[in-house]
Amino acid sequence: MRIEALLLYGGIYLDTDIVVVKSLEPLRTHPCTMSSQSSGTVSSAFIMAEQNATFLQKWLDGYRYHYNGKNYVYNAMVYPKHIAKKTRTLYMWNWENCPDHGHKLVILSFVKIVTGVEFMEYTYLLDSTVGSICRHVLFGNKELCFT
Structure with missing residues (x-):
């Protein structure tokens, strides 16, 4: 399709x-x-x-x-x-042989599928570029949140 x-x-x-x-x-x-x-x-x-x-x-x-x-x-x-x-x-x-994320155009994330409250807790601790992006969108702060 x-x-x-x-x-x-x-x-x-x-x-x-x-x-x-x-x-x-x-x-x-x-x-x-x-x-x-x-x-x-x-x-x-x-x-x-x-x-x-x-x-x-x-x-x-x-x-x-x-x-x-x-x-x-x-x-x-x-x-x-x-x-x-x-x-x-x-x-x-x-896209695999770029020296670091700063040179990449896209990132294949392989994000674990989670829902509801579990997703929020998972997002706080996801130590990756995808985690940073999710935290920036959801909370306005890309930093890891250890609670």
Whole structure:
């Protein structure tokens, strides 16, 4: 569904555990961008594309023959990397090898899912960039809160 929406409208797809920390403007010069990973695959957690991007069309068309209903990693990471190598229609941006968070544009957060009061207590103690962002939004102060 994310591929179809981006083909139709263009834009940015982010998984819910991604936090944008800097402008994505530098990536707008490419018709389609996904992040590469040290494992040699691409990540479908971040896709930025113009409307009707060639890469996305080839990825979607390829599913007619190569979709594996039992292998998410193949469909979302391995197969897109194969298309990227074959067609050279994808810009692969590496977010894992940045020297520190100050140079990253986005952070994959892997936030533990919690609710209600448990979330507030968890947010007080979450020692990460995501914790700092949550505390800033919720309390106006990004510092850890040991209570």
